[in-house]
Amino acid sequence: MLDKICQLARCAGHSIMNFYNSQEYLNISYKSDNTPVTNVDREASNIIKKGIVLITPNVPIVSEEENYDLNICKNWNNYWLIDPLDGTKEFLKKNGEFTVNICLIKNNIPILGVIYAPVLDILYSSYKNNAWKEKKIGCKRKIHVSKANIPLLVISRSHPNEKLKQYLKNIKNYKIKKLGSSLKFCLIAEGKAQIYPRFGNTNIWDTAAGNAILVASGGIVKTWTNHNLNYSLSTRSSFINPGFYASVL
Structure with a gap:
């Protein structure tokens, strides 16, 4: 299949x-x-x-x-x-x-x-x-995730966010790459990037395939309260995700 x-x-x-x-x-x-x-x-x-x-x-x-x-x-x-x-x-x-x-x-x-x-x-x-x-x-x-001494962060090209700016201020050493679409999940999954922090709105169709691929490659996708993203339609009031981060373990 x-x-x-x-x-x-x-x-x-x-x-x-x-x-x-x-x-x-x-x-x-x-x-x-x-x-x-x-x-x-x-x-x-x-x-x-x-x-x-x-x-x-x-x-x-x-x-x-x-x-x-x-x-x-x-x-x-x-x-x-x-x-x-x-x-x-x-x-x-x-x-x-x-x-x-x-x-x-x-x-x-x-x-x-x-x-x-x-x-x-x-x-x-x-x-x-x-x-x-x-x-x-x-x-x-x-493919499999890979850690780095200086992590590469992938962030949205089209969705700047004030919370993201604050998040970046709290990280000392990092590189950054702006990238569109779910390719951000893929770069982490193949070991070329390490963190994708997301604060703005996404919907479950934006994240599901990337979530599956990243977890299968050894990474994680968690909300900022440390829960897995929710794909249960019975417990949702909308298709919108909370903020999350995708990363290596």
């Missing part, structure tokens, strides 16, 4: 690249939180949903590009969570830092994660306690 989901992520990514590399018309609108959404997001979402239905017809799907009533979803302990174009701002800026995110939640825990970066043509994936990076189709290697 993981191989099929990887193929599906690539398929959605290739569709996104058709728009990215051409002058095809982009229909841009804005959500209630003022974040952009385009026809490309919706097209990628449709590709992924159709593919998942063929793979697991009885498992429900939560996509960023749909509206859901949590009262209807609350009994879903097993479900797919997808962000078809994570980093729409980066897509519109054409800096290449956007991804396709697909995650399987089982018993409210992310157990299978796939993140595909179409411009880089790099695919990260995980299942349970194993994580991989694939630069070319068929050339897959296992």
Whole structure:
């Protein structure tokens, strides 16, 4: 099943690249939180949903590009969570830092994660306690987190935050890299970065695949009160996450 989901992520990514590399018309609108959404997001979402239905017809799907009533979803302990174009701002800026995110939640825990970066043509994936990076189709290697004497912090390129500035003041020695989308989780998972502190709002579809991949590679994703991120739909009042940090152990 993981191989099929990887193929599906690539398929959605290739569709996104058709728009990215051409002058095809982009229909841009804005959500209630003022974040952009385009026809490309919706097209990628449709590709992924159709593919998942063929793979697991009885498992429900939560996509960023749909509206859901949590009262209807609350009994879903097993479900797919997808962000078809994570980093729409980066897509519109054409800096290449956007991804396709697909995650399987089982018993409210992310157990299978796939993140595909179409411009880089790099695919990260995980299942349970194993994580991989694939630069070319068929050339897959296992990845694992790695500590560093001077940690590299990856922070959001598009979401500056005053709490983050204060957090950085309390750290003596560090390097910093600004990066869009869920690639921040991936850099930690493959040992190239060590900490991703997040204070601004995210939704569960923004974090699930990265959460699965990072934990499978030996890292952690915790709230600032030291709890795992919550993917239980029965206990939530919205899809919004609290602040968190992703890091090596």
